[in-house]
Amino acid sequence: MLGFVLQRILQAALVMLAMSALVFVGVYAIGNPIDVLISPDATQDIRDATIARYGLDRPLWEQYGGFLGRLLQGDLGRSLVFGVPVLHLILSRLPATLELAVAAVLAATLIGVPLGMYAGYRPDSPLSKTIMTVSILGFSVPTFWVGLILILFFAVELGWLPAGSRGETVEVFGVGWSFLTANGLKHLILPALNLSLFKLAMMIRLARAGTREIMLSDTVKFARAAGLSDGTILRRHVLKLISIPIVTVFGLEFGSTLAFAVVTETIFSWPGLGKLVIDSIQSLDRPVMVAYLVLIAFLFVLINLSVDLVYALLDPRLRRGQVA
Amino acid sequence: MSAAAVLQVAGLSTSFFTKAGVARAVQDVSFTLGRGEVLGLVGESGSGKSVTGFSLLGLVDPPGRIVAGSVRLEGQELVGLPSHALRKVRGRRIAMIFQDPMMTLHPVLSIATQMGLAIAAHERVGRAATRARCIEVLNRVGIPGAAERLDAFPHQISGGMRQRVDIAIALLHRPAVIIADEPTTALDVSVQAQILAEMRSLVAESGTSLVWISHDLAVVAALSDRIAVMYGGRIVEEGPTDVVLTGPRHPYTQGLLDSLPSRAKPGTELVQIPGGTPSLLALPEGCPFRPRCPRETEICRTMPEPTGDALRRARCHHPLVLSPAEAA
Known part of the structure; x- marks a missing residue:
C-alpha cells in the first residue's frame, strides 16, 4: 500500500512539472502584459524599467526557471494588477468556490444516487419514469439559463432566496465561509442547486444503469x-x-466544478476563483493565470490520488501486495 | 413412498411473457420429493429445468411468472405466497445453489460478511455466535483453515472453494430442501468429483432432500435416487435412477443415454440425437420431441399423457418399455 502511494505521488509530481511548463509557455504566448499595464504615452525609460522589473526581458526558459525556483519556495509571484501576492489572492477566493463545489457535488450525489437506485430497481414504475424525465432535463438545459430561471423564480417572484453574493461569512482559518451562517447558507442554495443539476442527472443515470445491471446478476x-x-x-x-463508478465521477466533477464554475459564479455574483481568473485573463495578469492553472492541475492530481485510494478501500481486488 | 414427502409439486407451469410471445418454459411439472431423497432433474439447455428450480423458490423474474400449479413444502403452499412470507422461507427451509461460483458470491464483500448477511436474514445472532456458526459450516463442507478463509474475499479463493462457500451458505439454516442448479458444471473434473462425494454425504447425514439439476446424465446417475428427464418444459420420464438408466421408456431418454461419450466404443463416432431443442416460444404441436423422434407416428400430434404410477412414469405414445398396466 505504501509503495502504491509513493508511486502515485511520484507520478503526480511529474504531471505537475509537465503541466507547469505547458501553462507557462501557453500564457507567454497569449500576449504581452506590458501593453495592458503601461499607458501608451509612458516614456521608453519607464517602459524598459517595468519590463526589467518583471523579468520580461529575459528569455523564456530563464523566466520559467525562475518561476519554478520561486514556486518550490511557495512563492507564486505578485499579481500585476492588484500588486498583492498571488497566493493571498487565490486563497481569499478559494473558500467561496470550494464550498460551492462541495455543496453542489455532495447534493448531486446524496440525492442522485438513491433516486437512480430506485429507478434501476423499479424501472417500470411511474416514479422512476418521472425521475428519468427530470434527469434528461438536467442534461440538456444549459446552466446559465437554469441559473437565470432560478433567480427569476425564487428571488424575484417568490422572494424566498437572495439573487446573488455570498451573504454573511464566518472567519475560520483566516478565511471567510458562508455555509456556517444561516444567511450565508441561504445565499449558497441557489448557485449550488444551479451547479448540481447536471451532476444530479449524471448521478441518477449512473446509479440507475449500475443497479439495473446488478439486480439481474447471479450475485443478487x-x-x-x-x-x-x-x-x-x-x-x-x-x-x-456501483460506488466505484460513482466515486470516479464524483472526483472528476468535483475537480471540474472547482475549476470551471465561472458561469454560475458570474450569474450569482459569487466572488470565487472563476471570476478571478476571467478578470485576470482580460487584464493579462500572467502570475495569477499561471498560478491558478497550476493550482487547478494540483487539485486534479490530488483528487485523482484520493479517488485511487478510495478505490482500494472499496474494492479488495485492487489492493496490491496482499497475499491470498 | 417410504419416506414422508417434503416437497410436492403438482401441475407447475411457468411462462415468460416476452414481446416475441409467450414462452412456456415449464408446463405441468409434477413430482414428489421424500425426506433425504435426491432427485436428478436432467435435460438439455432450454428444457426448462433451471426455470423449474427457480419456480420452486418463487424466484422467477418478470416478464416470467408461475401461471398454474402448486408447490407444497412440508405441507405449506408456496405458490401465491406474498413476497415477504416467501422471503422467510427462502434460505431457511428451501435453499438454492447456482451453476457458476465465480458469479454468485459478491466480489467485494468478505465471505464472513456474506455468510453473516445470510444468517441475519432469518435469525438474530450475536457477532461471536455468527462467526462460530460460519466456521462450523465451512468445516462441514470441507474447507481447510475455515477461520482464516472466513475473512478472505472471493477472489482470493479457488472456484472449488467458492462453490463450497455457496454450499455452506445454503446449509446455514439446515433447510429441508436444496435445489442445486448444475453446481459442478463450471468446475474442474477432479473438483467436481470431490464436491459430488461431499454433497452426497452432507445430504445423507443432515437428512436434506436435494433436487440436482444437470444436463450431465453421468453426474446425475452417480448422485440421485430418482431421475426426472425434462424436454420442452415437461417431465417426459421419471423413475428410480437404475431403472431409468437400464430400461428407459421415452425415446428421448434413450437418445440421451446413447449419446453419452462413455458408452461409445473407442474410435467410433459419438451418437447424436438429430435436430435441436425446440424454441419454447414455438413448441411443436403434440409431443415436443416428435420432430426428432425415430418412433414418431400420427398419434404423436396429440400430447401424450403420463402413463405409469408416481414412482415410474413416462409421457410417450410409443414407449420403449411398456408399463405393467400397458403390458397387461
Whole structure:
C-alpha cells in the first residue's frame, strides 16, 4: 500500500512539472502584459524599467526557471494588477468556490444516487419514469439559463432566496465561509442547486444503469435465494458495487466544478476563483493565470490520488501486495 | 413412498411473457420429493429445468411468472405466497445453489460478511455466535483453515472453494430442501468429483432432500435416487435412477443415454440425437420431441399423457418399455 502511494505521488509530481511548463509557455504566448499595464504615452525609460522589473526581458526558459525556483519556495509571484501576492489572492477566493463545489457535488450525489437506485430497481414504475424525465432535463438545459430561471423564480417572484453574493461569512482559518451562517447558507442554495443539476442527472443515470445491471446478476439471485430482503441487497450488495463508478465521477466533477464554475459564479455574483481568473485573463495578469492553472492541475492530481485510494478501500481486488 | 414427502409439486407451469410471445418454459411439472431423497432433474439447455428450480423458490423474474400449479413444502403452499412470507422461507427451509461460483458470491464483500448477511436474514445472532456458526459450516463442507478463509474475499479463493462457500451458505439454516442448479458444471473434473462425494454425504447425514439439476446424465446417475428427464418444459420420464438408466421408456431418454461419450466404443463416432431443442416460444404441436423422434407416428400430434404410477412414469405414445398396466 505504501509503495502504491509513493508511486502515485511520484507520478503526480511529474504531471505537475509537465503541466507547469505547458501553462507557462501557453500564457507567454497569449500576449504581452506590458501593453495592458503601461499607458501608451509612458516614456521608453519607464517602459524598459517595468519590463526589467518583471523579468520580461529575459528569455523564456530563464523566466520559467525562475518561476519554478520561486514556486518550490511557495512563492507564486505578485499579481500585476492588484500588486498583492498571488497566493493571498487565490486563497481569499478559494473558500467561496470550494464550498460551492462541495455543496453542489455532495447534493448531486446524496440525492442522485438513491433516486437512480430506485429507478434501476423499479424501472417500470411511474416514479422512476418521472425521475428519468427530470434527469434528461438536467442534461440538456444549459446552466446559465437554469441559473437565470432560478433567480427569476425564487428571488424575484417568490422572494424566498437572495439573487446573488455570498451573504454573511464566518472567519475560520483566516478565511471567510458562508455555509456556517444561516444567511450565508441561504445565499449558497441557489448557485449550488444551479451547479448540481447536471451532476444530479449524471448521478441518477449512473446509479440507475449500475443497479439495473446488478439486480439481474447471479450475485443478487443467489442473495435472494438465501432469503435476503431487497432492501438489504440494495444497501449492501448493489451500493457497494456501483460506488466505484460513482466515486470516479464524483472526483472528476468535483475537480471540474472547482475549476470551471465561472458561469454560475458570474450569474450569482459569487466572488470565487472563476471570476478571478476571467478578470485576470482580460487584464493579462500572467502570475495569477499561471498560478491558478497550476493550482487547478494540483487539485486534479490530488483528487485523482484520493479517488485511487478510495478505490482500494472499496474494492479488495485492487489492493496490491496482499497475499491470498 | 417410504419416506414422508417434503416437497410436492403438482401441475407447475411457468411462462415468460416476452414481446416475441409467450414462452412456456415449464408446463405441468409434477413430482414428489421424500425426506433425504435426491432427485436428478436432467435435460438439455432450454428444457426448462433451471426455470423449474427457480419456480420452486418463487424466484422467477418478470416478464416470467408461475401461471398454474402448486408447490407444497412440508405441507405449506408456496405458490401465491406474498413476497415477504416467501422471503422467510427462502434460505431457511428451501435453499438454492447456482451453476457458476465465480458469479454468485459478491466480489467485494468478505465471505464472513456474506455468510453473516445470510444468517441475519432469518435469525438474530450475536457477532461471536455468527462467526462460530460460519466456521462450523465451512468445516462441514470441507474447507481447510475455515477461520482464516472466513475473512478472505472471493477472489482470493479457488472456484472449488467458492462453490463450497455457496454450499455452506445454503446449509446455514439446515433447510429441508436444496435445489442445486448444475453446481459442478463450471468446475474442474477432479473438483467436481470431490464436491459430488461431499454433497452426497452432507445430504445423507443432515437428512436434506436435494433436487440436482444437470444436463450431465453421468453426474446425475452417480448422485440421485430418482431421475426426472425434462424436454420442452415437461417431465417426459421419471423413475428410480437404475431403472431409468437400464430400461428407459421415452425415446428421448434413450437418445440421451446413447449419446453419452462413455458408452461409445473407442474410435467410433459419438451418437447424436438429430435436430435441436425446440424454441419454447414455438413448441411443436403434440409431443415436443416428435420432430426428432425415430418412433414418431400420427398419434404423436396429440400430447401424450403420463402413463405409469408416481414412482415410474413416462409421457410417450410409443414407449420403449411398456408399463405393467400397458403390458397387461
